[in-house]
Amino acid sequence: MSSAPLSVVNGGVSFWYAREGLPAPREPLSGDASADVVIVGGGYTGLWTAYHLKKAAPSLRITVLEQKFCGYGASGRNGGWLYNGIAGRDRYAKLHGHDAAVRLQRAMNDTVDEVIRAAAEEDIDADIHKGGVLEVARTPAQSARLKAFHERELSYGEKDRELYGAREAAERIRVAGAVGASWTPHGARIHPVKLVTGLARAVAALGVTVHESTPVTEIRPQRAVTPYGTVRAPYVLRCTEGFTAALRSERRTWLPMNSSMIATEPLTEEQWASVGWEGREALGDMAHAYMYAQRTADGRIALGGRGVPYRFGSRTDNDGRTSTATIGALREVLVRFFPALAGVRVEHAWAGVLGVPRDWCATVTLDRSTGLGWAGGYVGSGVATANLAARTLRDLVRLDSGQAGRTDLTELPWVGHRVRKWEPEPLRWLGVHALYATYRAADRREAASPDARSSRLARAADRMAGRH
16 A cells, blocks of 8 residues: 655645644633533534524523534544435434435435535625535446435435435546446535635624533533633533543543544646536545545545544544554555546645444434433534434523423424443443454445345445444
């Protein structure tokens, strides 16, 4: 496997910050304080929750506590896919019925447009381009999965989704070896950092108190404990996603899964002509160890995948650094998809963590007996889902406090869902690494086979993961 060239900038939180620069720090908490609502975590979920709560009830005293700076985690490192996917929908259909899952999917479809609307209203220029999402198949087994995936999405009410053969897929993006694709209009390319920093500014302008460099070490009913003081509030909302395991008593709640990315140098007009991609769609595939990519506003390809999936003991990375082997593997994916770009330089690489519950289901909960709430477990689909989760937390808080009644959002099937914790170490580390080794082996087997059935290895991995 090729190693990363020495010129690659590795880490620095993410490429998105390398272009924009790190934000000016906000003041940390300076002692004990009180609020009506305290939100732990300054990423998309926490900031959208503060935003929508404050817009709905301007008199609320809301405090956001962030351990580094707003957008330090997945909100500032993701692939910029604002799309309608949500983790756990099929399981919610089994638990609550198909119609309930359809309502959840429709809410997600609407959320893509809600984020775009709110960004425009707050004058946040996040390089948003609503070109939809194109997911391609490159092997017979992937093609069979693609068609089944497409039919499943139609069954959840997505009637504007389109299925393409090889020629139609190439008219959008010329991915080498693509035999088909499925496209949805419910997706957009964004610049993640421009969105999160703009949202943080909007939240502060509304009068929300935001303390950065303030790690929360423990969450209890009506209090968030930090080294600098305790913030007391009737409602304490945990919006920490992949960093949840750092909290006392939450180490096995959500597993911090790593995802890594690379960004190329800007492509020339001739190189773009060889690729196509004029619609600026978000691009993914149907592999078990899947990739995701976008055409950035400044003419690069930003592409990601799992890399080293998990660090022992739920540890997180150091400011986004990723291994040279992972950088090389992602570059190989780039060239496999676009052979004409074999000579293109990779300029930046980084990594981040996302939250994975044991049953792979995103959730929103408010415990009315304690005032503790949380949202997350997005399994990599959090850019849009965080906004829906935040509006749902808003409605749950307002319902509990008597400010409003039940809403369509409070009745969605992911509200109040609970799941068992992850296994202790070393079982957790062994299981996750075995899982992704099996998925990669399944992809290799499928690439070498004319069989349209998914590899038995992948089906075994799905059972091991608890996805089915």
